[in-house]
Structures are given as C-alpha cells and as structure tokens.
Amino acid sequence: MTSKSLPKNKRSKEEVLAELRTLRAEDARWKEGRTFSLVYHVDDEHSALLKEAYGEFISENGLSPLAFPSLRRMESDVISMAAELFHGNEDVAGTMTTGGTESIMMAVKAARQWAREEKGIGRPEMIVPLSVHPAFEKAAHYFDVDIQHAALGADFRVDVREVERLITPRTALIVGSAPPYPQGVLDPISELAALAQARGLLCHVDACLGGFFLPFARKLGRDIPPFDFEVPGVTSLSADLHKYGYAAKGASVVLYRNRALRRHQFFTYGGWPGGLYASPSMTGTRPGGAIAAAWAVMQALGEEGYLENARRVLSATDTLVAGINAIPGLRVLGAPQVGVFAFSSDSLNVYELGDAMEARGWKMDRQQNPPALHCMITPSHERIVEPLLADLRDCASKLAAGEPAPEGSAAMYGMVGAIPDSKQVDGFLLEFLDGVFDRT
Known part of the structure; x- marks a missing residue:
C-alpha cells in the first residue's frame, strides 16, 4: 500500500467511480459464489433493493x-x-x-x-x-x-x-x-x-x-x-x-x-x-x-421469501456435506444444522488443501483446534456445488498422491499451531494487523 495525499483538484464522478471499480480487482469473488464467508448474497435483484432502500x-x-x-x-x-x-x-x-x-x-x-x-x-x-x-x-x-x-x-x-x-x-x-x-x-x-x-x-x-x-x-x-x-x-x-x-x-x-x-x-x-x-x-x-x-x-421477502432462501441453502448444504464426506480423506465435523459447516482430514494437511483450492479461485476460511476448512452457504452458492466438489476431489487426490500444494497460508497456520503459548500467537497477530493497516 502506498501513501496517498488528498488530490489538489476535483475529479469527475466517472473518473472516481472507474478507479473505485478498478480497486476491487483483487477482492474475493463473492458474486461468482467462490467465497464462503463475509458476504450473504441472494441475487442482483435483491442487492438492488438493498441499495435503493x-x-x-x-x-x-x-x-x-x-x-x-x-x-x-x-x-x-x-x-x-x-x-x-x-x-x-x-x-x-x-x-x-x-x-x-x-x-x-x-x-x-x-x-x-x-x-x-x-x-x-x-x-x-x-x-x-x-x-x-x-x-x-x-x-x-x-x-x-x-x-x-x-x-x-x-x-x-x-x-x-x-x-x-x-x-x-x-x-x-x-x-x-x-x-x-x-x-x-x-x-x-x-x-x-x-x-x-x-x-x-x-x-x-x-x-x-x-x-x-x-x-x-x-x-x-x-x-x-x-x-x-x-x-x-x-x-x-x-x-x-x-x-x-x-x-x-x-x-x-x-x-x-x-x-x-x-x-x-x-x-x-x-x-x-x-x-x-x-x-x-x-x-x-x-x-x-x-x-x-x-x-x-x-417487508420484501416475508415468510415466503425466507422459507425459499432457507430451502435453497439447505439443499446446497446437504449436497456439499454428502459430497465432501464421500471424498477419501475428508470428513465434515459434527452434524451441522444450518448452512455453515467445517471439514477436516486425518490423512491430508487441510491447510495445504485450502491453498490448492484458493489457487483455483475458491476462498475458504481456515480454522484450528481442530484444523479445518470452513464453508458458509447462501442461496447464491447453489450453482457452484458440483464445480466445488469436483475441484475438492481433484485437489485432495493430488495431495494424497504427493503433489505439493501452491504456496499460501499453510505454513503460517503450521507455525501458529506449533506455538504452545497463545499470548505469543496474539503478539504475532498484533504485528500482522499493524502491517495490514500500515500507510506505506
């Protein structure tokens, strides 16, 4: 991140909005259903209502x-x-x-x-x-x-x-x-x-x-x-x-x-x-x-709309949970009752699996105690169920065969998991947060 001064002169609305849209190029691709946290998306029509209201x-x-x-x-x-x-x-x-x-x-x-x-x-x-x-x-x-x-x-x-x-x-x-x-x-x-x-x-x-x-x-x-x-x-x-x-x-x-x-x-x-x-x-x-x-x-959704969205989420979740449990080496943790679940492995490094999936455009949160990958399902995810499962099967199979994972957060989570004192982990996170919000 580079330091930036207040512009000396006015800029046009078109120019400002164009730059604003360019800035999101590296953001998580939530509209494509490839992000599993932070955004609870239904569809563009729904988003338009929110913006207008x-x-x-x-x-x-x-x-x-x-x-x-x-x-x-x-x-x-x-x-x-x-x-x-x-x-x-x-x-x-x-x-x-x-x-x-x-x-x-x-x-x-x-x-x-x-x-x-x-x-x-x-x-x-x-x-x-x-x-x-x-x-x-x-x-x-x-x-x-x-x-x-x-x-x-x-x-x-x-x-x-x-x-x-x-x-x-x-x-x-x-x-x-x-x-x-x-x-x-x-x-x-x-x-x-x-x-x-x-x-x-x-x-x-x-x-x-x-x-x-x-x-x-x-x-x-x-x-x-x-x-x-x-x-x-x-x-x-x-x-x-x-x-x-x-x-x-x-x-x-x-x-x-x-x-x-x-x-x-x-x-x-x-x-x-x-x-x-x-x-x-x-x-x-x-x-x-x-x-x-x-x-x-x-007012817009009413009970009917919330029921329909819940039905879509539950259907996608059921298919994903069954599909993940069917992949050798992977298992969903517990018996999730909503559109939120985590899965782990006794034979694979799930953090490396997360890095492999991220290299293919999938953004899954990492969890610890136990190590796991996390999914939060919304109505917009129903269209990506099969592509997600296909990539999970392929990535898990390649890791099991000894193919190295792309470089990512696996090393960081491995390091943090090896630190017995949580206060040291807190110190590491403070340094990380300080760096994220540095002006330069």
Whole structure:
C-alpha cells in the first residue's frame, strides 16, 4: 500500500467511480459464489433493493428518533418482527445495532450493569463455550468482565456439566450459541437456560449467525431444538439481519426478555453543555440506511421469501456435506444444522488443501483446534456445488498422491499451531494487523 495525499483538484464522478471499480480487482469473488464467508448474497435483484432502500436514508441518523420518526418506526417494526419470530411476548424489548459484535457487546454490558445494580457484583464473570464468537472476548476486554471458557463435547457442543462446574459467586451470565460459527451445531440452549434460571443468572443466546435461518429451517421440517424466548431462562438474544436476514451490512438486533433488562444497555449523560445525551447502543451516529434496508428486506421477502432462501441453502448444504464426506480423506465435523459447516482430514494437511483450492479461485476460511476448512452457504452458492466438489476431489487426490500444494497460508497456520503459548500467537497477530493497516 502506498501513501496517498488528498488530490489538489476535483475529479469527475466517472473518473472516481472507474478507479473505485478498478480497486476491487483483487477482492474475493463473492458474486461468482467462490467465497464462503463475509458476504450473504441472494441475487442482483435483491442487492438492488438493498441499495435503493439504503440510499433513500443515506443521510439520516438514527441517533435522534425525534428528528427522524420514520427511522424510529422502522426500527420498532424490525424489533417487533424479530421478537415475534423468536417467540417473544409483548414484554420482549430490544434495539438494532450495527452488527453481531455490537449486539453481543451490548448484551454483555447489560449483564454487567445488571450484576452491579441487582447483585452487587463489582466485577462479574460470564461463562462461554470455547467455540463462542470472539466478540465475547472483546466485550470482556472492553467492559472489565471476567470470562470463563467451558469445554466442548465430542459433538462440538458445549458441555453443560463443565459450565456448571465453572459457576462462582461472581457469575452473572451464561452464554450459548445457536449456532457457533466453527461447526454450525447448536449448543444445548434449553439445558444452559435451565441451569442459569436455577442459579438466578442471566442467559444469552448468540443467534447472530442462525437467528434468521433456524426458524425457517424448522418450518421446513428440520429438527431444530428450541433456542429462543420459548425456552424459559433465556434472558437475551442477538441475531444478525445482515447475515441470513439478507439485509445490508450494518444491521443486527439484540433483544431482552423485558424492558428492565434492556435499560441496562442504555447510556445517558445529563451534564453535557451540548444538551441532554441519550444513546441506546454502542455507537453515537446510527446509519439510517442500514435501518431502512433491514426494514425493506423483511417487508420484501416475508415468510415466503425466507422459507425459499432457507430451502435453497439447505439443499446446497446437504449436497456439499454428502459430497465432501464421500471424498477419501475428508470428513465434515459434527452434524451441522444450518448452512455453515467445517471439514477436516486425518490423512491430508487441510491447510495445504485450502491453498490448492484458493489457487483455483475458491476462498475458504481456515480454522484450528481442530484444523479445518470452513464453508458458509447462501442461496447464491447453489450453482457452484458440483464445480466445488469436483475441484475438492481433484485437489485432495493430488495431495494424497504427493503433489505439493501452491504456496499460501499453510505454513503460517503450521507455525501458529506449533506455538504452545497463545499470548505469543496474539503478539504475532498484533504485528500482522499493524502491517495490514500500515500507510506505506
């Protein structure tokens, strides 16, 4: 990356947009269905709706519901539709946020305040599965909450007995995922919530990934266990609209069993010379476009559209899981219940397999503990199922025959896996991040 100064003169719209489009030449090819994370694409018609709805409110700011009652109405509608989808009664309350990380952080902040104000615990603890999203680590770091990690069972679901063992007098919050990102399996939410309820604790369900998918998969006949507010003891839930809700980036919801819990999320300050300040979530400015696009997509798709998209995702996922399990040396981990899964190997270096696939244009995330490649399936992936399986078979066969993989990230993951101290790995990642955002 080269250092760049502000242009001295104006540039035409055409020139600027042309350069902007040139800049994406090296980006992941998500429109071709060759990327398996970060983008939840349906089709171009759907994307056009998001762009138009977002553009209608690109300047509006959701920080002030008094200035923009339209945004307040749309956010209220989104929360109401989400609450009903997640079996919430009229007492369930929440807000929109900019994404899963903010939703999770707000749930942890609310739990911290609840513990301080209701339990007198100055520095509370939360218990999370080892597979939980790193946003909980970030929340613990930002909000001075101690975090305990519960081990997983052989099925990659959190061990409830281990969670119970970790409870202390400072425990305020128990967390389960529906599902965790790595393997796409659901934690035993009913058992976790029952444990929390029996001990007088809060229970958060991280449904950021599966929230807007699981209810429709269940309607399609899939065996999806209860995971939301129909489970007694669940006190809060996060779900991302910009994942399987198919909204524009910057849209998630965090919901609470009642308004009393939601109040612990809010921040207010009455001593500012600039006026009275009240903020519902982490950010100050709240992009109106993201709220409008989320409302628009929920209205446009409706239950019918979400069911159709879930059907397409499940069909593609079923074919891919069966196809991968049929490739010698490869196996899907656990029993994934959504369009998210990981696969590993006992005979091949999966990181080398990932490099071989990337050389053919496929972008799969790498995972660790155990080493695996990760796939997140959207409706746009249904057309690439057979080409993907064909390339996987070919690459796996060549690696098994001793053909070297192209140079890629395998060496880095191998090195990281050999470092016993996670703090050293963190240091390596800090150096990497510093380099990525270097100006030169």
